[in-house]
Structure formats: C-alpha cells, structure tokens
Amino acid sequence: MYQLLLLTGLRLREVAEGRWSEIDLDERSWLIPGDRMKNGQPHWVHLSPAALAIVKDLPRIQGKEGKDFIFTTNGESPVSGFSRAKQRLDKAMRAVEACEAKDDDRAALPIEPFVVHDTRRTFARGCQRAGTPPEVVERLLGHRTETESGVKGVYQVYAFEPERRAALDKWADTLLATVAGKARVVKLRGAA
Structure with a gap:
C-alpha cells in the first residue's frame, strides 16, 4: 500500500478504501468516486507500469454483498x-x-x-522536479483549482489526462531508479 501511495500521490484513505470495481486493468486506470475524494469530485488516476504490477500482484478477497476492497484482510472492510x-x-x-x-x-x-501524508509532498516535489507543470501536479493530487470554480470552470475543463499519464510514468521511473540506486543524487550545499 505504501508503494502505491508513493507512486500515485493519493491520500491514505483513498488507497486503503479502494475497490477492485474502480480499477480498469486494460486501461491501466483507477477511477475513484467523488464520495471518497476530499474535494468531492471523481478522480482519474493512471496506473504506471510499476503501480499496475503492484495492483495485479494483490490477492483478490471477495466479500459478501459485492464488497471488493483492494486492501482487506477479511473481504468485509478495508484495512485499518x-x-x-x-x-x-x-x-x-x-x-x-x-x-x-x-x-x-x-x-x-x-x-x-515523517507521517504517511508526507508521501504526497514527496510525490508532488518529485513531479515538479521532473518538469510537470503545476496545474498538472494539482490534478494529480486531486486538488480543486481556481480554474474549476466560477466562470473559468465553465470554459477551462481540460483534464490533462495525457499529461497526467506521462507525469505518473516519469515519476515511477524516477522513483524506481532512486530505489535501485541508479538515480542521479545531487548533494545540497551545506549538507555534511
């Protein structure tokens, strides 16, 4: 679960309460309903190859009455x-x-x-360092932007899906290279 948090930039409960019915393996996407998002809006998440591999490797525990939590120990409730x-x-x-x-x-x-929510900050900074525009990072994080409210929200409705897809793939590659020890690490001035 922590790996998916880092790869997607999602909030802990957004991942922990995820359901298999929200995942489209063929499209490599996850559509989180608005009632589970802080902003109340449905949120589309591209699954990078690394994120997709994690999801595919998870066991499917089917609960009663159609409960299909991705992360569960009993099939009846999400992990806690x-x-x-x-x-x-x-x-x-x-x-x-x-x-x-x-x-x-x-x-x-x-x-x-650190707290688990810091994974979102790490994700956002990593995407920014990789050149992802701020409006795309905001979409990735599921934040409501000023363009979504008022008159701008009527005219500026582009969802940045191709850009979000590219950013998530690039971030996953960067993260995996870092974990493998192959990333270029820059020593900060003043660091011992």
Missing part, C-alpha cells in the same frame, strides 16, 4: 490499523539503514520522522 503499520515500517527502515551503515563502515544515519 495504520499507526501500527507505520510503526512497523519505521522499524524496518531503521533496520535497513543500520545494516547499510554497518556494510559501509559508518555510523547509521538518522531517519527523519
């Missing part, structure tokens, strides 16, 4: 217990960092505290 899961993630990250530090013969670097 996020604070416990985050604690386990933090522990695993500290273990990996300590292991890497030991292998490199250096002291372990501290992991900065």
Whole structure:
C-alpha cells in the first residue's frame, strides 16, 4: 500500500478504501468516486507500469454483498490499523539503514520522522522536479483549482489526462531508479 501511495500521490484513505470495481486493468486506470475524494469530485488516476504490477500482484478477497476492497484482510472492510503499520515500517527502515551503515563502515544515519501524508509532498516535489507543470501536479493530487470554480470552470475543463499519464510514468521511473540506486543524487550545499 505504501508503494502505491508513493507512486500515485493519493491520500491514505483513498488507497486503503479502494475497490477492485474502480480499477480498469486494460486501461491501466483507477477511477475513484467523488464520495471518497476530499474535494468531492471523481478522480482519474493512471496506473504506471510499476503501480499496475503492484495492483495485479494483490490477492483478490471477495466479500459478501459485492464488497471488493483492494486492501482487506477479511473481504468485509478495508484495512485499518495504520499507526501500527507505520510503526512497523519505521522499524524496518531503521533496520535497513543500520545494516547499510554497518556494510559501509559508518555510523547509521538518522531517519527523519515523517507521517504517511508526507508521501504526497514527496510525490508532488518529485513531479515538479521532473518538469510537470503545476496545474498538472494539482490534478494529480486531486486538488480543486481556481480554474474549476466560477466562470473559468465553465470554459477551462481540460483534464490533462495525457499529461497526467506521462507525469505518473516519469515519476515511477524516477522513483524506481532512486530505489535501485541508479538515480542521479545531487548533494545540497551545506549538507555534511
């Protein structure tokens, strides 16, 4: 689930409460209904090859009465217990960092505290660094923009789907390269 959060820029509950009926594997897309979006509007999400692979690998647990949650342990309700899961993630990250530090013969670097919602900030910054225009990033995040309200909302209704598709694919490639250690990392001035 955390991988999908990073790859899509979605909010935790938008992913956690996702349903298989919202996913179109052939079109590589996810259409989240407005009642699950903060802005109340349906939200179209392109699934990059990496995101699609994650979704395809998930088990399908069919619940009663048509319940089809993507992330569930019992088929009847979406996953929950996020604070416990985050604690386990933090522990695993500290273990990996300590292991890497030991292998490199250096002291372990501290992991900065973060909350799950910070994945959206990471996503937005990554898309911006890759050259995605701000209005496309806003669409990717599911934000309502000023062009969607008032008179502009009547005339400026372009959804930026091709641009969103390209941005999500590019972000996934960048993220995977970073994880694989193949990304170009720039040392910031003043950093030790």
